[in-house]
Amino acid sequence: MITTVEDYSMARTKPGVLVFSGGGYHDFERGAELIGQALADRFRITHTTKVGDLAKVSGAKFAAVVIYAQGGTMTDAQAKSLEKFVSDGGGLVGIHCVADCFTASNRFKKLLGSEFATHGPITDFQVTVTDPTHPVVARTEDFQITDELYTLKDHSDYHVFATAHWQGVDRPMGYERRVGKGxxxxxxxxxxxxxxxxxxxxxxxQRATRVACGETFDAIVRAGIIGYGGAFNMGLHHSQLINDTLGMCVTAVCDVDPARTDQAKVELGDTITTFNNMNRFLRDGEFDMVISILPHHLHAKAAVAAAKAGKHLITEKPFCITLKEADQMIAASAEAGKMLSVFHNRRWDADFHLML
Incomplete structure (x- = not known):
C-alpha cells in the first residue's frame, strides 16, 4: 500500500487517488477506511491527514482527490494548487462535511461550489435521483437512508443529479461542476x-470518483436473448427492460422456432440479428451478454456454452436443476472470467437489502 504522496511513482497499476480526511464531529478514521473500501478495486489509494499534501497533487499526477474532512485551514497557495490540479484535468470528490472544511478559503469554497449552512437531526429520508442520465446515478433507483441532511450555501454554479426534500425545499444530495478540464x-x-x-x-x-477521473460511461452493453418463446412473452419483456435501460440494448435473438425470431424482428425492429441455432448465435452474434430464457433443463448447457464463447450470462430462475450443474456453470464462468448471475425479481428490493 502506498502511504505517502512521494510514493506515487512506485506503483501505477491503477489510477491513483489521494484520500484526505480529518477534523471533528465525525469518525474520520473509519470513514477513510470505508471510502478506501469503496474505491479499492478500481484505484490505488493513498491516505493522508496532511493538508500540505493537497498542494502536491499536481506534480504527483494523481487522477483524483477525495476529501472527507471538516474544519481546518488551507492557505491560498494550497487552494490554488488544488484548483490548478482540477483545472488541468484532475478530479475532486467532496463528501458530506467537506462543505464545512477550509471555510476561511474563498478559493476552496468556490472550487467545491458550496458551503455548509446548517443541518437537521439525523433522520431517515429519501434520496431522489433527479438526473438519471448522469453517470454517477445512472441505473440507480431512489433510496432511503438514515443520515444528517446538510443544507448548503452556493458559491458556484453546479448541476444537481440527486436531491432530498427537507423543510419544503429539494436539497442537493449530489452535484457536478466543471472546472477547466476537470x-x-x-x-x-x-x-x-x-x-x-x-x-x-x-x-x-466509486462512481463519483470514476466520473471525476474522466470516465464517460458511454460504452453500450449489448445483450443477446436466447429463448424467445411465446409463453408469458418473457423474451419481449426482458428486451423492453434492456432497451429502456441507459447503456444497454438488445442486438440479437435466438430461438429454435423461426416463427418466434420473425416475431422478435416485428417487436424489436429489423436492426437485431436473429438465429435459430445456439452455436451460431454464440459464435456470430455481436453482443457482450447473454440473457437466457430457456426451459429450466437447458439453463446449464447455455451458461457453459456462453462462458466458453466469452460471453457474460444472466439466466432466468431457477439457476439450474442440480447442484452438479450449478458447479459446472460457476466453474465455466470463472475460468472464462465472465459474469454469471440469475434473475431474482425480489432480490434487489429495499427490504431484502435491509435484511442482508
Missing amino acids: RVIYLANGHDPGVLGNRYFQRLI
Whole structure:
C-alpha cells in the first residue's frame, strides 16, 4: 500500500487517488477506511491527514482527490494548487462535511461550489435521483437512508443529479461542476460509518470518483436473448427492460422456432440479428451478454456454452436443476472470467437489502 504522496511513482497499476480526511464531529478514521473500501478495486489509494499534501497533487499526477474532512485551514497557495490540479484535468470528490472544511478559503469554497449552512437531526429520508442520465446515478433507483441532511450555501454554479426534500425545499444530495478540464463532484451524504458503508452510497462514491477521473460511461452493453418463446412473452419483456435501460440494448435473438425470431424482428425492429441455432448465435452474434430464457433443463448447457464463447450470462430462475450443474456453470464462468448471475425479481428490493 502506498502511504505517502512521494510514493506515487512506485506503483501505477491503477489510477491513483489521494484520500484526505480529518477534523471533528465525525469518525474520520473509519470513514477513510470505508471510502478506501469503496474505491479499492478500481484505484490505488493513498491516505493522508496532511493538508500540505493537497498542494502536491499536481506534480504527483494523481487522477483524483477525495476529501472527507471538516474544519481546518488551507492557505491560498494550497487552494490554488488544488484548483490548478482540477483545472488541468484532475478530479475532486467532496463528501458530506467537506462543505464545512477550509471555510476561511474563498478559493476552496468556490472550487467545491458550496458551503455548509446548517443541518437537521439525523433522520431517515429519501434520496431522489433527479438526473438519471448522469453517470454517477445512472441505473440507480431512489433510496432511503438514515443520515444528517446538510443544507448548503452556493458559491458556484453546479448541476444537481440527486436531491432530498427537507423543510419544503429539494436539497442537493449530489452535484457536478466543471472546472477547466476537470470535474468536481460533491456527495452530501456520509455523516457516519453506517452511511459510508451503505451499499448504495459505496457505489455512488466509486462512481463519483470514476466520473471525476474522466470516465464517460458511454460504452453500450449489448445483450443477446436466447429463448424467445411465446409463453408469458418473457423474451419481449426482458428486451423492453434492456432497451429502456441507459447503456444497454438488445442486438440479437435466438430461438429454435423461426416463427418466434420473425416475431422478435416485428417487436424489436429489423436492426437485431436473429438465429435459430445456439452455436451460431454464440459464435456470430455481436453482443457482450447473454440473457437466457430457456426451459429450466437447458439453463446449464447455455451458461457453459456462453462462458466458453466469452460471453457474460444472466439466466432466468431457477439457476439450474442440480447442484452438479450449478458447479459446472460457476466453474465455466470463472475460468472464462465472465459474469454469471440469475434473475431474482425480489432480490434487489429495499427490504431484502435491509435484511442482508
